[in-house]
Amino acid sequence: MGMSFTKMHGLGNDFVILDGRRTPLTLPSTLISRLCNRQRGIGCDQLVTLSPPTRAGADVLVRFFNPDGSEAGACGNASRCVAALLGGNPTLQTQNGLLPTSQTDGLVSVLMGKPHLDWQSIPLANACDTAHLPLYDGAACSMGNPHLTLFRSIEDAATLGPVLETDPLFPERANIGFADIQSPTHLRLRVWERGAGLTLACGSGACAAVVNAARRGLVERTCLVSMECGSLTITWQDDDYVLMTGPAQHVFTGTLDETWLAEGQAPAL
Numbered sequence: 001m002g003m004s005f006t007k008m009h010g011l012g013n014d015f016v017i018l019d020g021r022r023t024p025l026t027l028p029s030t031l032i033s034r035l036c037n038r039q040r041g042i043g044c045d046q047l048v049t050l051s052p053p054t055r056a057g058a059d060v061l062v063r064f065f066n067p068d069g070s071e072a073g074a075c076g077n078a079s080r081c082v083a084a085l086l087g088g089n090p091t092l093q094t095q096n097g098l099l100p101t102s103q104t105d106g107l108v109s110v111l112m113g114k115p116h117l118d119w120q121s122i123p124l125a126n127a128c129d130t131a132h133l134p135l136y137d138g139a140a141c142s143m144g145n146p147h148l149t150l151f152r153s154i155e156d157a158a159t160l161g162p163v164l165e166t167d168p169l170f171p172e173r174a175n176i177g178f179a180d181i182q183s184p185t186h187l188r189l190r191v192w193e194r195g196a197g198l199t200l201a202c203g204s205g206a207c208a209a210v211v212n213a214a215r216r217g218l219v220e221r222t223c224l225v226s227m228e229c230g231s232l233t234i235t236w237q238d239d240d241y242v243l244m245t246g247p248a249q250h251v252f253t254g255t256l257d258e259t260w261l262a263e264g265q266a267p268a269l
Ligand SMILES: N[C@@H](CCC[C@H](N)C(=O)O)C(=O)O
Pocket: 013, 045, 046, 064, 066, 071, 072, 073, 074, 075, 076, 077, 078, 145, 146, 175, 193, 194, 195, 196, 199, 201, 202, 203, 204, 205
């Protein structure tokens, strides 16, 4: 029989989505890594699972996994893709709470929650001013997952990103964004993602970059964030919630051979 999967992307940040709403999924981290592998699996930046919701008001429970097998509390681009896949305006239950979505003119919006700005919630290893960290004068916040934003050339992402992801200041590691301010309403961004490496776009990273840049007075609270394959519009609303709007594209559907899903049976890397 096997199990069908959907491949989608948001600005080139790509996902394999497994629908476990009818049949519960068992996914050991080794299997997640194998499915994400671009040579020996399907290939994606994150694996996404759908399950029946456990909270009132939610339409679906969504979980996000990195290629290294770790679970992330938030993934902005995958949230848009799931909303587009399900259609309508589903409310997503995530580790970061319930995320309302809407769709207009082919673009998908997700209300990503409120940013966490205090050092304990990000989390950081010790107390600091999160708007001015003692690390390349970056700024940090959590969008349900930890982000450091550095205001410097996006060209530094490949070299500095992997070093800073595991800096002792971040007990749960961090996503490292490189934001190059173009104007008060536009920044360019490249993100080294925790557990995934360099990706073509990062939705939660775009939200974090605008929040962190706005805290420093570098941009306004509505800002266009340009990444390799296109842009997201991010608004840090007056009610403190962050709204993210951008495209979500279906790539293909496929069927996973059932031997992949039998624990311990996935082809070895
Ligand atoms: N690509 C994502 C973020 C995915 C999770 C991240 N790597 C983490 O571990 O926190 C996005 O679009 O937000």
